[in-house]
Amino acid sequence: MSSTANVFVVSPDTRSERRFDLHLTVQQLKNKLELITGVPVQNQAISVFNTEGDTAPAAVLNDDSKPLGFYGVKDLQIFQVSDLNPSTSFTGQLSDVSQVEKFELSEGEYAQRQDTVLAYKQQHKIGRFAEKKDEEEEEGAIPADVKVGARCEVETHVDGLHKRGTVRFVGPTKFAKGAWVGIEYDEPMGKNDGSVKGEQYFQCKPNYGVFVKSERVKIGDFPVEEINFDDEEM
Incomplete structure (x- = not known):
């Protein structure tokens, strides 16, 4: 036993x-x-x-x-x-x-920074900053590097917060128009378990899944950031 x-x-x-x-x-x-x-x-x-x-x-x-x-x-x-x-x-x-000092950054201040996902998208003409032939293409286009299995970081307005994870779904959905990127976060910072309104697009633990537009996604070799509580005595 x-x-x-x-x-x-x-x-x-x-x-x-x-x-x-x-x-x-x-x-x-x-x-x-x-x-x-x-x-x-x-x-x-x-x-x-x-x-x-x-x-x-x-x-x-x-x-x-x-x-x-x-x-x-x-x-x-x-x-x-x-x-x-x-x-x-x-x-x-x-x-x-109530015990936490709220950090606020205006959209204008965020747009002026050069070390953000937004700046990266602008420089590389990715997502909404890419040149589109027509409105229909803009609605459905996903950058080639945004694919299932890719490591990524999601754009956030909070300084120092890295919302990292793995792309688990790319494509159209039933809950909203256009193409969406489904991501499984490394930490429970999401909103779902890979399903929205009863439709399952990918599998993950509750609060680890999220769906975002591709312009908020930066693909790269992002390591998992986590606190390891494993006890060597166990």
């Missing part, structure tokens, strides 16, 4: 797949989950579900001294980490926008 289990960890702001030793106590697990979810140890309430559709948990990890094996934890179960006091936690601070 395996002494480890691969589970999904879900919290108010995160979702990831992790492997844990079944000999870990609940207290040791909470220490690890604080790094993964941002929820302080003292604020964590952990429920175990067999599937995402379950309404009642299979177990509640409420004894810090017990090992995970005591609760019968097994592969592919879901650890739902609830935040009992979000106002004092890192995740709560992220969710409370």
